[in-house]
Amino acid sequence: MTDLLSSPRPDGAVVAHRPDWSWLTEPADAPTPEDLLRAGRQAEQVLAEHGVTYGADRTDGGAGPWRLDPEPVVVDEPEWLRLDAALVQRAELLDAVLHDLYGPRRLLTDRLLPPSAVLSHPGFVRAVDGLRTPGGRELVLTATDLVRDSDGAWCAVADRTQAPSGLGYAMEDRRVVAQVLAPVYRQATIARLGPFFHALRQALRDVAPASAGDEPRAVLLSAGPASETAFDQAYLASMLGLPLVEGSDLLVREGRLHLEGIDGLEPVDVVLRRVDADWCDPLDLRAGSRLGVPGLVRAVRGGSVSLVNPLGVSVLESPALAAYLPRLAREVLDQDLALPSAPTWWCGDERALRHVLGRLDRLVLKPTAPGAEPVLGWALGEEERAALAARVAAEPWAWVGQEPVGPHAAAPVEVGAAGVGTDGTTTTDGPGTGVGPVDLGPRAAVLRAYAVAHAGSYTVMAGGLARVADSLVVSSSRGAVAKDVWVLDPSAAAEPTAPSRDETLVTARAWRGHGISPRAAENLFWMGRYAERAEDEVRVLRAVADRWDDDHHRPASAGGRALGVLLAALTPAALPDGGEAAALAAAAEGDATVVAPPVPALRDLLLDRRTRGSVARAVKRLTTAAAAVRDQLSTDTFAPLGRIERALRDERHRARRRGDDPAGRPDDAAAVTVGLRPTLDRVLEGLLALAGVAAEGLTRDAGWHFLDAGRRIERAQNLVGTLAATVVVRHAPEVEELVLESVLLATESAITYRRRHPSGTTLTGVLDLLVHDRTNPRSLAFCLDRLLADLEAVPPPWRSAGQRDHLLQGVTDLVAELDTVAVGSVVSDDGRRVRLAEALESIQWRLRAAADEIERVHFARPGPSRALDDLWGSTSGSPWQPTEEVAP
Numbered sequence: 104m105t106d107l108l109s110s111p112r113p114d115g116a117v118v119a120h121r122p123d124w125s126w127l128t129e130p131a132d133a134p135t136p137e138d139l140l141r142a143g144r145q146a147e148q149v150l151a152e153h154g155v156t157y158g159a160d161r162t163d164g165g166a167g168p169w170r171l172d173p174e175p176v177v178v179d180e181p182e183w184l185r186l187d188a189a190l191v192q193r194a195e196l197l198d199a200v201l202h203d204l205y206g207p208r209r210l211l212t213d214r215l216l217p218p219s220a221v222l223s224h225p226g227f228v229r230a231v232d233g234l235r236t237p238g239g240r241e242l243v244l245t246a247t248d249l250v251r252d253s254d255g256a257w258c259a260v261a262d263r264t265q266a267p268s269g270l271g272y273a274m275e276d277r278r279v280v281a282q283v284l285a286p287v288y289r290q291a292t293i294a295r296l297g298p299f300f301h302a303l304r305q306a307l308r309d310v311a312p313a314s315a316g317d318e319p320r321a322v323l324l325s326a327g328p329a330s331e332t333a334f335d336q337a338y339l340a341s342m343l344g345l346p347l348v349e350g351s352d353l354l355v356r357e358g359r360l361h362l363e364g365i366d367g368l369e370p371v372d373v374v375l376r377r378v379d380a381d382w383c384d385p386l387d388l389r390a391g392s393r394l395g396v397p398g399l400v401r402a403v404r405g406g407s408v409s410l411v412n413p414l415g416v417s418v419l420e421s422p423a424l425a426a427y428l429p430r431l432a433r434e435v436l437d438q439d440l441a442l443p444s445a446p447t448w449w450c451g452d453e454r455a456l457r458h459v460l461g462r463l464d465r466l467v468l469k470p471t472a473p474g475a476e477p478v479l480g481w482a483l484g485e486e487e488r489a490a491l492a493a494r495v496a497a498e499p500w501a502w503v504g505q506e507p508v509g510p511h512a513a514a515p516v517e518v519g520a521a522g523v524g525t526d527g528t529t530t531t532d533g534p535g536t537g538v539g540p541v542d543l544g545p546r547a548a549v550l551r552a553y554a555v556a557h558a559g560s561y562t563v564m565a566g567g568l569a570r571v572a573d574s575l576v577v578s579s580s581r582g583a584v585a586k587d588v589w590v591l592d593p594s595a596a597a598e599p600t601a602p603s604r605d606e607t608l609v610t611a612r613a614w615r616g617h618g619i620s621p622r623a624a625e626n627l628f629w630m631g632r633y634a635e636r637a638e639d640e641v642r643v644l645r646a647v648a649d650r651w652d653d654d655h656h657r658p659a660s661a662g663g664r665a666l667g668v669l670l671a672a673l674t675p676a677a678l679p680d681g682g683e684a685a686a687l688a689a690a691a692e693g694d695a696t697v698v699a700p701p702v703p704a705l706r707d708l709l710l711d712r713r714t715r716g717s718v719a720r721a722v723k724r725l726t727t728a729a730a731a732v733r734d735q736l737s738t739d740t741f742a743p744l745g746r747i748e749r750a751l752r753d754e755r756h757r758a759r760r761r762g763d764d765p766a767g768r769p770d771d772a773a774a775v776t777v778g779l780r781p782t783l784d785r786v787l788e789g790l791l792a793l794a795g796v797a798a799e800g801l802t803r804d805a806g807w808h809f810l811d812a813g814r815r816i817e818r819a820q821n822l823v824g825t826l827a828a829t830v831v832v833r834h835a836p837e838v839e840e841l842v843l844e845s846v847l848l849a850t851e852s853a854i855t856y857r858r859r860h861p862s863g864t865t866l867t868g869v870l871d872l873l874v875h876d877r878t879n880p881r882s883l884a885f886c887l888d889r890l891l892a893d894l895e896a897v898p899p900p901w902r903s904a905g906q907r908d909h910l911l912q913g914v915t916d917l918v919a920e921l922d923t924v925a926v927g928s929v930v931s932d933d934g935r936r937v938r939l940a941e942a943l944e945s946i947q948w949r950l951r952a953a954a955d956e957i958e959r960v961h962f963a964r965p966g967p968s969r970a971l972d973d974l975w976g977s978t979s980g981s982p983w984q985p986t987e988e989v990a991p
Contacts, residue, residue, distance in 0.1 A: 107250070107251055107547075107548040107571075108176040108178075108251065108548050108550050108569055108586075108588075109176050109177045109178060110177065110178050110179040110182045111255050124287070126291075126292075126591060127287065127290050127291075128290045129290060132286045132287060132290065133287070134174070134284060134287055138284075139173060139174050142173040142174075142283040142284055143171075143172065143173055143283075145173075145282075145283040146171050146173045146279050146280070146283045147168070147170075147171075149279050149282060149283065150168060150169050150171060150275075150279060151168060151745040151748070151749060152741065152742040152745035152746065153275065153279075153738070153741050153742065153745070154334070154726075154729075154730065154733075154740075154741030154744060154745060155168070155169040155272075155275055155334055156168060156169060156333070156334050156730075157169045157170075157272075157331060157332070157334065158331050159328075159329050159330065159331050159333075166331075166333070166334075169272065169275075169334070169585065170582070170583075170584045170585060171276055171279060171280070171584065171585045171586070171587075172571070172584045172585070172586050173279070173280050173283050173284055173587075174586065175280060175284075175586060175587040175588065175589045176550065176569045176586050176587070176588045176589065177589045177591065178588065178589070178590050178591070179591050180590070180591050180592055180593065183294075183565070183590045183591075185441075186249075186257055186442070186552070187563045187565075188441065189257070189441035189442035190247060190442065190552055190554050190561075190563045191554065191560060191561045191563060192432070192436065192438065192440070192441050192442070193247060193259065193262075193428075193440075193441075193442050193554075194242065194245050194554045194556075194561040195436065195560070195561065196428065196431060196432050196435060196436055196440075197242050197245060197262060197264065197419050198240055198241055198242040198556075199435045199436070200216075200419065200424075200431060200435070201241045201242050201264075201415075201416060201418075201419055202241050203435075204221060204227070204418060205231065205232050205233060205234065205241070205415060206233065210431070210434075210435075215427065215430060215431060215434055216424075216427055216431070217423075217449070217451055217452065219451055219500050220421065220423040220424070220427075220449055220451055220471075220500065221418060221421075223500055223501075224418050224421045224423075224471060224472075225381070225417075225472055225473065226265070226380070226415065226416075226417030226418035226419075226420060226421060226473060227415060227418045228380055228388070228414050228415035228418075230387045230388065230400050230414070231400065231403065231404075231413065231414045231415045232415075234403060234404060234413070236310050236409055236410075236411075236413050237309070237310050237311065237312055237313070237409060238306070238309040238310040238409075238556065239556075239559070240310075240556035241413060241416070242264060242412060242416060242419070242556070243306050243310060243411045243412055243413075243555065243556045244267055244303065244306070244411060244412055244553070244554075244555050244556075245262065245263065245264050245267060245412075245553070245554050245555075245561075246262070246263035246264075246267035246269070246551050246552065246553045246554075247259050247261070247262050247263070247442070247551070247552050247554075248260050248261040248262075248263065248549050248550070248551050249442075249549065249550045249551070249552060250508060250547075250548065250549055250550075251548075252508050253508075256443075257442060258442075258443055258444065258445055258508050259425075259442050259443065259444045259445070260444070260445050260508065260549070261420070261422070262419055262420055262424075263420065263551070264412060264416045264417060264419040264420055265379055265380065265412065265416060265417035265420060265473070266376055266377045266378070266379065266412065267551075267553065268332045268335055268336075268377070269332075269335060269551055269553075269568040270300075270303075270335065270339050270553060270564075270568075271332075271334065271335035271336065271337070271338030271339040271342065272332075272334075272335050272338075272568055272585060273296065273553075273564070273566065273567060273568040273587075273588075274296055274300075274338070274342060275338060276568070276585055276586070276587040277296055277566070277587050279587075280587040291589060291591075292591060292592055292593050292594075293566075293589045293590065293591065293592065294565030294566065294590040294591075294592035295565070296564060296565065296566055298562070298565075299553065299555065299562060299563075299564040299565070300342055300343065302555050302557040302558075302562040303343065303555045304343055304344075305557060306411070306555050306556050306557055307319070307321045307343075307373050307375060307411060308373075309556070310373060310409040310411060311372045311373050311409060312372060312406050312407055312408065312409055314372075314406075314407060315372035315373070319372040319373055320369065320370060320371055320372050320373070321343075321345050321371070321372065321373035321374070321375060322345055322346045322347075322348045322353075322362060322371055322373075322374055322375070323336060323339065323340040323343070323345045323346070323347050323348065323374075323375045323376075323377065323734075324348055324349070324350070324353070324374050324375070324376040324377060324378050324383075325337070325340075325347055325348065325349055325377050325378070326349070326377065326378050326382075326394050327349045327394075327731070328727065328730055328731050330377070332377070333730060334730070334733070336377045337730070337733035337734050338733065340733075340734040341733065341734045341738070343375070345375065345734070346362065346619065346620070346623075346734065347623075347732075347733070347734040348362060348620060349394070349622060350378070350383075350392075350393065350394050350395045350396050351393070351622060352620035352621075352622055352623070353371065353396045353399075354368075354396065354397075354398075355396060355397065355398030355399060355401060355402050356368065358398075358401060358402055358405040358407055359402060359405075359407045359408070360374070360396065360399065360402045360407065360408040362620060363620055363621060364619060364620060364898075365619055365620070365621055365624050365805060365897065365898050365900075365961065366805075366898030366899070367898075367901075371408060372407075372408060372409070373408070373409050373410075373411065374408060374409070374410050374411065375411045376410055376411065376412070378394050378395060379417070379473075380414040380415060380416070380417060382394040382395050383395040383396065383399055383400075383410075383414060384396060384397065384398065384399040384400045385397055386398060386400070386401075387399075387400035387401070388400065388414075400414070417473060420473060421471045422447060422469050422471055422503045422505065423447075423449040423451070423471050423503050425444040425445065425447040425503075425505075426447040426448060426449045426455070426503065427449075428440055428444055429443075445505050445506055445507075445508040446505065446506035446508075447503050447504070447505045447506070448503060448504045448505075449471075449500075449503050450495055450499035450500070450501075450502040450503060450504065451499050451500035455504070456495070456496070456499050458504070459495065459502075459503075459504030460492055460495065460496065462480075462504070463480040463483075463488050463491065463492060463504075464480050464481050464483075464488065465480060465481060465506075465507075466480045466504040466505060466506060466507070467479055467480065467504070467505045467506075467507060468480055468491060468495065468502055468503075468504055468505075469502070469503050469504075469505055470501055470502060471500070471501050471502065471503060472501065477505075478491060547571065547572050548569065548570070548571045549569065549570050549571075550567050550568070550569045550588060551567050551568045551569070551570075552564065552567040553567060565590045565592065566587070566588040566589065566590050567588045568585060568588070569585065569586040569587070569588050570583040570584065570585050570586065571583065571584055571586065572584070619735065619804075619805060619806050621961065621962045621963065622731075622962070623731075623732050623735060623806065624805065624806060624809045624897075624961060624962060625809075625958070625961075625962035626728045626729075626731045626732045627728075627732055627735060627806045627807075627809045627810040627813070628809045628810065628812060628813040628957070628958075628961075628962070629724070629728045629813060630725060630728040630729050630732065630810055630813065631797075631809070631810040631811060631812065631813025631814035631815075631817065632813040632814065632816070632817040633721050633722075633724045633725035633728060633817075634725050634790060634793055634794065634797075634814060635813070635814045635817040635818050635821070636721040636817055636821070637718050637721035637722050637725060637747075637786070637790055638787065638790045638791075638794075639817075639818070639821040639825075639849075640708070640716065640717070640718045640721060641709075641718055641783050641786050641787045641790065642787070642848070642849045642850070642851065643825070643849045644705065644708060644709060644718070644779070644783055645780065645783050645784075645787070645848070645849075646669070646845045646846075646848045646849040647666075647669050647705065647845070648705065648779055648780055648783065649780075649845075649848070650665060650666045650669060650841070650845055651666060651705070664834070664835070664838045665834075665838050665841035665842050665845065668829065668832075668834065668838065668842050669829070669842065669845055705779065706758060706779060709751070709754070709779055709782065709783065709786075710751060710754060710755050710758065718751070718786060719751055722744075722747055722748065722751065722786075725744070726744055726748065729741070729744060732806070735806050736801070737796055737800040737801055739796050739800055740793065740796050740797075740800075742792075743788075743789040743790070743792035743793040743796065744789070744793065746785070746788075746789040746792075747785075747786050747789035747790065747793075750782050750785035750786050750789065751782070751786065753782070754779070754782040794814075797810060797811075803896075805896070805897045805898060808893040808894075808896045808897050809893070809897060809961070811889065811893050812890055812893035812894060812897075812957070815886045815887075815889045815890040815893065816886070816890055816950060816953065816954050816957070818881070818886050819883055819886040819887065819890070819914075819950055820947065820950045820951065820954070822850065822873060822881070822882075822883055822886070823883065823943050823946050823947045823950065824947065825846060825849065825850065826846070826870075826873070826939075826943055827940065827943045827944070827947065829842055829845075829846050830842065830843065830846065830866060830869070830936070830939070831935055831936050831939055831940045831943065832934050832935055832936070833930055833934045833935075833936060834934075839866070840863065840864045843864045843865075843866065843869050844864055846869065846873075847864070847869060847872075850873060850881045851881050852872055852873060852879060852881050855872065855879065856868065856869065856872055859872070866923075866927045867923045867924050867927060870921070870923035870926070870927075871923050874918060874921055874923065875918070875921075875923070883918055883946075884918055887911070887914060887915055887918065890911070891911060891915075894907075894911075894957070897961070900960040900961050901960075902959065902960040902963065903960070904956070904960045906956050907953055907956035907957060907960055910949045910950075910952050910953040910956060911949075911953050913949050914946055914949045914950060914953065917942060917945055917946050917949070918946065921942050925938065926938045926939040926942055927939060
């Protein structure tokens with residue numbers, strides 16, 4: 104099997120590209136096709152556990168998985184050294200061009216570059232003309248997309264200078280491949296990726312303004328979870344030790360950029376931006392942008408903050424520039440261009456226009472504007488080609504024609520590994536993709552190589568991000584598959600053979616404050632709430648499923664009547680039909696003529712994201728909140744989340760295979776509840792693992808306390824709601840005992856209760872354990888103690904917290920005053936424990952109001968809140984009575 108990107112190997116008189124494992128110390132360990140298939144399946148699982156995604160998370164389906172072929176691209180040392188030198192030269196040339204375009208513009212006045220090719224390009228930002236970046240380099244970080252031409256030589260098909268993506272994916276690919284191909288990786292003498300990230304961190308220090316002092320403070324500006332490369336941005340921020348921020352987290356005050364931290368304003372000296380220039384400042388650039396920071400350009404002009412890369416650098420991405428790079432290299436560097444580009448003609452030149460129009464059926468036509476799709480001339484019909492010619496002739500400055508540059512062999516991707524197909528060719532284009540034409544052949548492959556300004560020149564990553572595709576465009580959004588890139592380096596033999604911790608965390612943060620914004624704190628708070636909500640819902644469903652399995656066929660029995668009580672408590676979400684609710688109520692009262700209906704909605708409460716109060720809904724929002732603060736979390740956080748999602752997905756598949764009838768009711772409802780139990784157990788195991796990671800794997804900083812505060816107030820609200828839904832109404836003693844047992848099971852307190860009260864289950868004993876017992880982590884008193892301690896540990900809010908504290912003190916007093924004997928003794932004519940109902944209602948509304956106050960005083964931001972969840976109405980909900988919810 105051939106490999107377009109690996110170093111060619113001699114094969115008699117033919118030079119072929121193919122996997123070559125002769126450099127292994129134990130050639131017998133070379134992976135077989137079966138090994139690669141197995142590694143592909145393992146890689147898919149590991150990526151899911153690590154929460155690696157690609158694509159915008161705009162629907163309930165979430166972002167798509169990142170796809171990885173574990174067989175690496177292997178480049179030998181001599182070839183890489185030549186490519187490294189060529190990439191350094193290219194970066195230096197682009198930097199010199201950028202310096203000139205926003206300075207003397209000699210290249211334009213001397214007609215070495217056509218002025219209309221530059222000044223008409225959307226990437227040329229006049230607002231930053233004349234500004235300079237400290238450190239001696241304007242172009243700090245750059246990426247070049249490479250293919251091999253028909254002779255096997257490297258050819259550049261695009262330069263990525265705006266905000267190069269993929270660095271986080273490249274490191275994650277290395278970690279995964281090192282795990283799933285461990286026997287091979289341990290023998291490999293592969294150049295490490297870590298030094299590149301150290302160089303990038305140093306580059307951020309080098310460009311800091313003089314006012315930053317010895318410890319400049321940098322942030323990574325992200326477009327947020329809606330970005331296709333949100334994982335890549337968050338992972339890079341974690342590796343560099345930078346706060347991941349959005350535009351709403353920053354503000355310019357008195358000409359200085361600040362992070363709005365939870366304890367005040369924290370100055371920012373350097374911004375590593377992943378937001379396109381147009382969107383960075385709604386005042387000086389694109390009006391109405393909510394991704395940027397008003398006044399950012401003003402702060403850059405004042406020299407108080409540096410941007411990496413600087414605004415206006417995307418003019419270098421114009422494909423028109425490729426037509427002039429050879430001449431520019433000779434004029435600017437006095438050197439020949441070592442890394443050629445695909446043959447390109449800018450149509451703004453009259454001779455080039457005639458050439459392109461005469462060869463439309465053989466060229467790729469590319470708009471010079473960023474983001475526009477290329478057009479494959481040979482794929483058009485006669486009328487389409489004529490229409491294209493008219494468009495090009497009408498606006499020739501906006502088009503280039505490019506010669507297809509293609510390999511002579513196919514790149515290997517194991518069929519079946521990470522969902523890979525078998526055939527196809529491409530040109531490459533689009534954000535996060537390679538750009539350039541590839542000849543119609545078996546399969547397209549692009550390697551993205553990175554360079555960063557360092558030590559007076561540029562440092563090239565010893566590897567990169569390779570992708571292969573079946574379609575006509577190599578694009579991750581269209582299903583391209585990633586490959587790790589191994590650069591053989593004999594000197595690496597003495598170094599560690601696995602990615603070390605210093606490769607994934609370059610340095611500690613140099614922040615005087617907490618480096619956490621109200622947005623991040625709010626997401627952590629809701630992450631704790633959703634984690635607790637999902638766990639409570641799972642425990643409730645397990646208790647109901649157990650009771651259903653035992654007693655659903657005996658509605659007149661004590662167990663059947665207790666089941667009726669529990670199911671009636673679930674009625675608002677699970678059983679919307681009034682007739683079914685009435686039937687269950689009748690069953691609860693012991694009417695032997697009534698048979699409790701099947702409850703397919705139990706399955707929906709586990710699996711359906713659209714159902715209020717469902718586990719799947721809470722898990723989805725938990726995952727979204729965690730993804731928004733990935734830089735604040737341990738890398739182990741996402742493994743249990745991945746297992747939870749996989750357990751829910753597997754059960755959905757099983758439900759479809761069982762073939763439910765058209766009305767949505769299973770043929771055997773009992774079988775459904777039995778089948779749900781293993782999934783409920785798997786989900787609970789994942790949630791408990793997540794709680795363990797939070798408890799033992801995270802530093803007790805302000806973010807952790809907000810996370811824990813969210814968990815505690817959610818648990819308190821759910822507990823009060825559970826009691827209100829189940830024990831306020833007095834039932835026959837044999838029914839009530841079963842109901843109380845189910846409540847204890849759902850609150851993980853049954854074993855403790857039995858040990859303390861071997862004689863039986865009573866309401867007073869249950870209330871003592873679940874309300875007053877400060878040694879029980881499931882009790883209301885314990886939750887309140889932890890909540891108050893968490894709020895005491897976070898920085899004082901800007902706004903007055905008097906109302907918050909008053910509400911929480913009121914809850915604490917009500918809990919302390921609740922007489923567990925007296926509240927059960929006063930019963931109305933309709934069987935309600937009136938004093939207990941009043942106490943629980945009073946506690947519940949104060950908890951809800953306190954949660955709202957926590958949001959108001961700690962997380963309030965200038966603009967309207969951007970919802971993680973749909974806005975419904977209330978902030979609380981018991982698993983027994985799913986209510987409307989509000990999230991940030």
